[in-house]
Structure formats: structure tokens, C-alpha cells
Amino acid sequence: MSLEVVFFDLGSTLIYAKDPWPPVFVRADQELVKVLQRAGIPIDSQTFYDDFGTFIDAYYAQRSEDHVERTSFAALHGLLTGKGYAHVPQPVLRAALDAMYSVTRGNWYAEDDAIPTLTTLKAQGYRLGMISNASDDA
Secondary structure (H helix, E strand, O other): OOOOEEEEEOEOOOEEEOOOHHHHHHHHHHHHHHHHHHOOOOOOHHHHHHHHOOHHHHHHHHHHHHOOOOOHHHHHHHHHHHOOOOOOOHHHHHHHHHHHHHHHHHHEEEOOOHHHHHHHHHHOOOEEEEEOOOOOOO
């Protein structure tokens, strides 16, 4: 039997985080909260941080506690519902997450050997696939 397909995990295999995550998560949360505030949700960013740490920290803590992987969309909706903001329109949630991810996305860099490796495997006839547990758009 010959191997025809190669799957790669995306994070920390083909890409890596250049900078430590904690300050990146804080900046990402600041952008998320700005979008919510502009949409008229009177959430104070300091209260948001005091209650939950960063949104991403709260997301991972919940996932570790109940072993359920939720989309970041569902997690944000749940977090806001718990704060009394159950009826935030979906486009606002999406815009807030997009603002957050615009910050975190900037910390991912391709591994030096990722593109040459993928190019070589494809040239050798392998079909390539990517598997990720990314929390957005699941």
C-alpha cells in the first residue's frame, strides 16, 4: 500500500507564534471590546478583563473544563449572554471577532521549511490536506 495523502496540523507545525501570546491576547481583546462598545454595548474593558482575563484565556479555560470545543462565535455569545447581553446581533459578534483575529493573525508566521516541504510533496504527487482545531468558522 502506498501513501497518497499527507495531512498537516496548521498551528505550530506549518506556522509558529513569533511573540509570546499574553500581550497579543490583551491587544486582541482591546480591539474586540472596541467593536462591542461602538455597537452600543456598554461593556467596560477593565471589567471584561477582570472577570474573564482575556476572551481567549476564558475560551481555553472553558474548553479545558468541559472538554467541548466551541466556535469562538458561540463562546463570545455565551460570555456576553452571561454578562446580560444576550441579544447582540450576529454581525456585531462577527465584527468583534474579526477585529480580535486581525491582531492574533499577525503573530503567526510560516515555518521556514513549510513552503518548500509542501511544494516538494505536491511535486512528488502527494495530495495534501490540513487539519486544524482553529476555533473560528468551525
